Amino acid sequence: MWSFYFHELMRSMPFFLKGVYMTVAVAGLSLIFGTIIGFIAGILRAGRNKPARFIVGAWVDLIRGTPFLVQVFIIFFILPGIGIELEAFPAAVIALTNLTASFICEIVAGGIIAVPQGQREAATAAGLSYYQQLRFIVLPQAMRTILPPLVGQYVLLVKDSSVVSAIGVVDITRVGWLTVQRVPEGLMVFGLVGLLYFAICYPLINLSGFLERRMTVASTKL
């Protein structure tokens, strides 16, 4: 029986690969948008403008303080009630982008704040504008602190993306749900689901570890 199911499962491989493609598409798009928005929000969060700092802070707290599944439902089921109709795929990308951006915002703001005040003072004294200081002095140094947790966040993003299967996005998890109805060997099916997620995440985990070691070495005094 087991080998029959295994055979069946292997026949479903193309279906699973489509799921992988969907997971990579949802997570990949959210990664790009989330990184861009997260950096902008993080720069505002660590910036001089008080209202902007407050608004970004409130947004971050709100997103971090509510379950992601609920956020997905709000975007997919509740927004249409006020006239914003969304397909499952864009709704998933918006929800994941929003979540990722809020976490990246905190990572970026933390990295910027960790750059010693003296660096800004030296740049200010030289006549560099606020934007120039950020671009040439602060961000390049902050990247050392930002990069390892940023890549770690990408790993979380790939895993969190499984939640969007709940609104019908046919990602790896959804493919698992659909397959298990035909191949009722749950351990085997979801074992494969887990393995596929792991195959995407493992290189990222390694990259994060590598960056962490490199950044530590690079910031050590010779």
Add this chain to the structure above:
Amino acid sequence: MISFKNVNKWYGELHVLNKVDLEVEKGEVVVVCGPSGSGKSTLIRCINRLEPIQKGELFVDGMAVHDKKINMTKIRADIGFIFQSFNLYPHMTALENTTIAPLKVKKMKREEAEKIGRKMLTRVGLADRMDHYPTQLSGGQQQRVAIARGLTMKPKIMLFDEPTSALDPEMIHEVLDVMRDLAKEGMTMMAVTHEMGFAREVASRVIFMDEGTIIEVAPPNDFFTNPQTDRGKTFLQSILTH
């Protein structure tokens, strides 16, 4: 060149600068000394508005630094500022440290900026260290890079905030030598320092501060041999006998 008119500054309740009046002429070298917390660092940090003042007037080369509406970029570009902790940019080489401001503030061409950067690094005795990163340099070398970084902007004024305090004793002289040369070339300078040898040799005046007030202003020899106030005497004893 620098003109303080009844300058006042508070940190909360603390009156860090109390009715400061001071004129510094072009080419003058003014050494500021005083006990810790006397407001001497704050005094020079106000000149390029690293710290804003709350009351009074402060002019640098005719420009009103106290005026909140004034654009500080131009004024700051004309003032070199040297920090106690060097504050070199750690992700840039010595040469890149010296060229970033000319490139971005003065919009100089890279070729030109590097030429002047090399010239200034050579001038402070670091011709063979241009491609080193700050962490690869000793404290004295780092501070000299910082001075070269200030000089590439062709400043009209150089300000020094305890430039040798973070240095090991054997490195102090190499920084003081550079400062001495600058002074002798006619640079307008204000330096917060307790290096009395330096003050005696090149300072035109010594300012002694305590509790946010300028207590004594005198030529260095007069101040060191014959301070007019009790607080000045106590201070000199404490630094000479340490």
